[in-house]
Amino acid sequence: MTVKQLFDKQDNLKNDQKFAFEGWVISNRGNNKLRFLVVNDGSTVNNLQVVVKGEEANEKFKIDDINLGTSIKIEGILKLTPEAKQPFELVADQVQIINLADNDFPIQKKEITLDFLREIPHLRAKTAIFKAVMLVRSRLMLEIHNYFQERGFLNISAPIITSNDGEGAGETLIVNDGSKDLFFKQKAFLGVTGQLHAEAYAQVFKKVYTFAPTFRAENSHTSRHLAEFWMMEPEVAFCNLKEIIHLADDMLKAVIKNTIKKQAAEIKYLDELQGGNLLDTLDKFLSKDLTILEYKKAIEILKENKKEFEEQNIYFGLDLASEHEKFLAEKIVKGPVAITNFPKEIKAFYMYQNKDKKTVAAFDLLAPGIGEIIGGSQREESYDKLAKRLAELKINQEPLQWYLDLRRFGYVGSSGFGLGFERLVMYVTGISNIRDVIPFPRVAGSIKM
Amino acid sequence: MTVKQLFDKQDNLKNDQKFAFEGWVISNRGNNKLRFLVVNDGSTVNNLQVVVKGEEANEKFKIDDINLGTSIKIEGILKLTPEAKQPFELVADQVQIINLADNDFPIQKKEITLDFLREIPHLRAKTAIFKAVMLVRSRLMLEIHNYFQERGFLNISAPIITSNDGEGAGETLIVNDGSKDLFFKQKAFLGVTGQLHAEAYAQVFKKVYTFAPTFRAENSHTSRHLAEFWMMEPEVAFCNLKEIIHLADDMLKAVIKNTIKKQAAEIKYLDELQGGNLLDTLDKFLSKDLTILEYKKAIEILKENKKEFEEQNIYFGLDLASEHEKFLAEKIVKGPVAITNFPKEIKAFYMYQNKDKKTVAAFDLLAPGIGEIIGGSQREESYDKLAKRLAELKINQEPLQWYLDLRRFGYVGSSGFGLGFERLVMYVTGISNIRDVIPFPRVAGSIKM
Numbered sequence: 001m002t003v004k005q006l007f008d009k010q011d012n013l014k015n016d017q018k019f020a021f022e023g024w025v026i027s028n029r030g031n032n033k034l035r036f037l038v039v040n041d042g043s044t045v046n047n048l049q050v051v052v053k054g055e056e057a058n059e060k061f062k063i064d065d066i067n068l069g070t071s072i073k074i075e076g077i078l079k080l081t082p083e084a085k086q087p088f089e090l091v092a093d094q095v096q097i098i099n100l101a102d103n104d105f106p107i108q109k110k111e112i113t114l115d116f117l118r119e120i121p122h123l124r125a126k127t128a129i130f131k132a133v134m135l136v137r138s139r140l141m142l143e144i145h146n147y148f149q150e151r152g153f154l155n156i157s158a159p160i161i162t163s164n165d166g167e168g169a170g171e172t173l174i175v176n177d178g179s180k181d182l183f184f185k186q187k188a189f190l191g192v193t194g195q196l197h198a199e200a201y202a203q204v205f206k207k208v209y210t211f212a213p214t215f216r217a218e219n220s221h222t223s224r225h226l227a228e229f230w231m232m233e234p235e236v237a238f239c240n241l242k243e244i245i246h247l248a249d250d251m252l253k254a255v256i257k258n259t260i261k262k263q264a265a266e267i268k269y270l271d272e273l274q275g276g277n278l279l280d281t282l283d284k285f286l287s288k289d290l291t292i293l294e295y296k297k298a299i300e301i302l303k304e305n306k307k308e309f310e311e312q313n314i315y316f317g318l319d320l321a322s323e324h325e326k327f328l329a330e331k332i333v334k335g336p337v338a339i340t341n342f343p344k345e346i347k348a349f350y351m352y353q354n355k356d357k358k359t360v361a362a363f364d365l366l367a368p369g370i371g372e373i374i375g376g377s378q379r380e381e382s383y384d385k386l387a388k389r390l391a392e393l394k395i396n397q398e399p400l401q402w403y404l405d406l407r408r409f410g411y412v413g414s415s416g417f418g419l420g421f422e423r424l425v426m427y428v429t430g431i432s433n434i435r436d437v438i439p440f441p442r443v444a445g446s447i448k449m
Numbered sequence: 450m451t452v453k454q455l456f457d458k459q460d461n462l463k464n465d466q467k468f469a470f471e472g473w474v475i476s477n478r479g480n481n482k483l484r485f486l487v488v489n490d491g492s493t494v495n496n497l498q499v500v501v502k503g504e505e506a507n508e509k510f511k512i513d514d515i516n517l518g519t520s521i522k523i524e525g526i527l528k529l530t531p532e533a534k535q536p537f538e539l540v541a542d543q544v545q546i547i548n549l550a551d552n553d554f555p556i557q558k559k560e561i562t563l564d565f566l567r568e569i570p571h572l573r574a575k576t577a578i579f580k581a582v583m584l585v586r587s588r589l590m591l592e593i594h595n596y597f598q599e600r601g602f603l604n605i606s607a608p609i610i611t612s613n614d615g616e617g618a619g620e621t622l623i624v625n626d627g628s629k630d631l632f633f634k635q636k637a638f639l640g641v642t643g644q645l646h647a648e649a650y651a652q653v654f655k656k657v658y659t660f661a662p663t664f665r666a667e668n669s670h671t672s673r674h675l676a677e678f679w680m681m682e683p684e685v686a687f688c689n690l691k692e693i694i695h696l697a698d699d700m701l702k703a704v705i706k707n708t709i710k711k712q713a714a715e716i717k718y719l720d721e722l723q724g725g726n727l728l729d730t731l732d733k734f735l736s737k738d739l740t741i742l743e744y745k746k747a748i749e750i751l752k753e754n755k756k757e758f759e760e761q762n763i764y765f766g767l768d769l770a771s772e773h774e775k776f777l778a779e780k781i782v783k784g785p786v787a788i789t790n791f792p793k794e795i796k797a798f799y800m801y802q803n804k805d806k807k808t809v810a811a812f813d814l815l816a817p818g819i820g821e822i823i824g825g826s827q828r829e830e831s832y833d834k835l836a837k838r839l840a841e842l843k844i845n846q847e848p849l850q851w852y853l854d855l856r857r858f859g860y861v862g863s864s865g866f867g868l869g870f871e872r873l874v875m876y877v878t879g880i881s882n883i884r885d886v887i888p889f890p891r892v893a894g895s896i897k898m
Contacts, residue, residue, distance in 0.1 A: 041655065105857075122851045152492060154587045157888055160664075173610075186896060197571075206491045213606070238471055409572065410547070
């Protein structure tokens with residue numbers, strides 16, 4: 001049994017029940033007669049307090065030797081402690097030290113900064129905050145799979161290595177084999193999206209999704225960008241803009257709700273760390289119905305409030321900045337909002353061209369506390385319109401010919417979106433730097449391990 | 450409702466029930482008075498036969514225009530057909546053509562080879578065989594997630610871009626940003642394994658797994674190798690060789706059993722395609738308990754039977770060839786077999802060094818019909834032994850220092866294995882070329898789309 005299972009059924013625990021477990025020591029305090037070991041077994045952010053009673057036991061089990069990080073095996077008797085902070089503790093019969101930690105173990109009781117921990121990604125999961133974040137991350141990933149699985153979506157593996165350099169934005173990473181001969185006999189890139197490939201599969205299976213690493217050679221050293229991150233992209237045939245927006249909203253709400261419920265201890269820990277702000281923020285998202293707001297209308301609202309912003313030059317055609325997005329979600333709508341029908345100039349070539357000839361059927365889903373979390377669109381159906389748009393944008397059609405050809409063989413419309421998975425983990429954990437929500441972050445100029 | 454749902458509850462279907470659906474036309478035969486459209490909606494490999502009765506209806510709905518690949522929307526009345534091959538058909542009230550297929554649609558009734566389909570990966574999922582394979586693939590992926598989720602494993606994202614070039618085997622793909630400046634300011638590789646990173650996380654969470662794309666710059670043009678493939682790697686703390694072998698066997702059996710059950714129509718289709726061999730082969734694996742066989746003993750058996758092989762030079766130290774592996778699983782054990790304790794010279798530096806000083810605690814799990822499907826090991830616990838082994842193998846210790854350091858901070862032993870996911874898909878679908886079990890295969894010299 002794990003410590004998580006103990007906590008999960010704490011209301012039905014009996015006094016004097018036997019319990020044995022293995023874990024790592026978080027603290028060791030007390031005296032020769034009475035020692036308190038706080039131990040974590042990795043199943044939950046909650047620790048189990050172990051009491052070692054009596055001089056004899058303390059000497060026999062060499063409790064004095066145990067330092068932070070030590071791995072131990074413990075057998076004992078559970079004692080309910082309804083008056084104490086922790087609901088129960090384990091009075092040890094047997095303590096077996098597996099391995100001590102060397103003296104230079106960097107995770108000690110003193111204050112440790114997240115900056116410092118970023119230098120030791122192989123060890124930082126031994127802190128409570130990273131335990132909580134990684135347990136939430138894993139849960140979010142599985143909840144996303146379950147959400148789509150229950151609704152009959154096919155998981156497809158879009159390729160990582162691709163001959164398409166995304167949208168020609170020049171932010172792709174190039175792959176070769178190190179020798180001057182190109183292993184693939186042509187230019188090869190690390191994919192920036194699986195969407196185009198997912199569209200091909202939506203023309204057979206109707207509902208598909210990808211969930212895989214994605215790459216950007218962005219040189220921006222912000223707290224919101226990684227060179228390597230996970231992206232989830234559903235693509236749905238027979239689906240228009242409005243329907244895909246509602247799928248995005250429903251998926252986010254279901255996944256976040258289940259995670260809050262199933263990782264209650266971790267969310268509670270993270271919420272307390274942030275002075276109770278985390279659950280408040282999430283609740284503003286969960287409890288409010290989605291608002292849909294045309295980009296044109298959003299620009300009007302922002303113009304009326306331009307004194308609130310650093311960037312005050314607000315016009316139809318502006319690519320909204322993070323401050324604008326947060327303002328709309330937090331001050332105007334006070335809940336989730338989808339901005340729709342953006343000027344075509346600031347969106348990708350494959351988006352459905354609206355009848356006004358100025359806008360495309362795209363959306364950005366903004367959430368209070370984080371801003372943009374999902375972007376998507378209905379896809380252009382017309383071969384001719386796609387070809388014309390590529391020409392206007394001076395994008396070479398040849399490598400995308402296969403994509404255009406999808407329109408020629410019994411094509412049905414489809415819509416989809418992309419969710420930057422680490423952005424979601426940041427949102428649900430309240431962690432403000434994206435490097436702290438993925439085990440081994442990759443950014444320009446640095447690859448640790 | 451989907452066609453899959455119709456078939457799933459065919460025993461409870463009522464005659465004359467209304468049904469409406471959208472899909473793509475697989476065939477169109479009959480005459481002006483009575484037409485049969487075979488239509489697939491992507492939810493299952495099973496098609497639904499649609500009957501259009503009467504000259505008037507055929508003319509009104511332009512049934513004559515409908516060619517292979519056409520997308521259509523149909524409303525009608527279900528008729529049970531207990532005497533016919535298909536258990537029911539749909540008599541159409543309404544037929545709406547969404548889009549026809551251009552005349553050069555490459556998937557026609559005539560025989561199409563898998564070779565030819567490999568040239569059009571964006572369209573080949575429109576064939577029955579690829580529908581079946583991709584439905585099975587998606588199911589296998591989700592069953593793997595579920596298996597580990599139910600057992601409390603943490604999903605972790607090991608990095609794809611890494612500064613470790615695997616085991617120095619020189620088969621890694623190198624990444625840079627295309628300019629001569631290195632984006633990461635150091636050599637960067639595409640990962641060949643997430644194991645080392647998973648080991649770090651097993652020292653906190655005990656049970657973890659990775660499931661992500663993996664890369665090899667292998668130039669071998671075989672039917673079993675890809676440059677990009679998905680790999681699943683669990684890592685379990687407090688677990689020895691024998692325990693990890695049993696986890697591998699149990700996981701495979703559970704995942705395959707559930708897939709056969711939940712994708713019954715697809716497995717049936719693939720089994721018939723292979724003359725009933727597929728289910729036989731899988732049953733030989735599922736119905737037999739795992740045998741554990743020491744490498745030393747396996748070599749003796751192979752020596753005794755060396756006339757069976759092309760490679761007859763069999764000695765302690767030989768890296769078993771595929772023919773040897775298949776012989777052991779199919780002729781000797783006639784079921785799943787784990788070969789254990791290989792000579793250290795043919796295995797990786799991180800494997801647990803046995804007391805005999807000659808072998809390491811590694812295993813390969815072999816299955817009838819495919820040979821090696823999983824490889825794994827118990828990991829070496831001793832910092833000193835690891836350092837010594839690296840020196841013997843002339844592998845630079847510095848980039849692996851973090852990995853060795855895991856042993857210094859409350860280390861507990863762990864074991865793990867790797868499952869090449871496409872090998873599993875090949876096994877469960879009976880498909881003999883690995884390029885046909887992943888949507889967009891990547892091999893040396895070729896990246897389509």
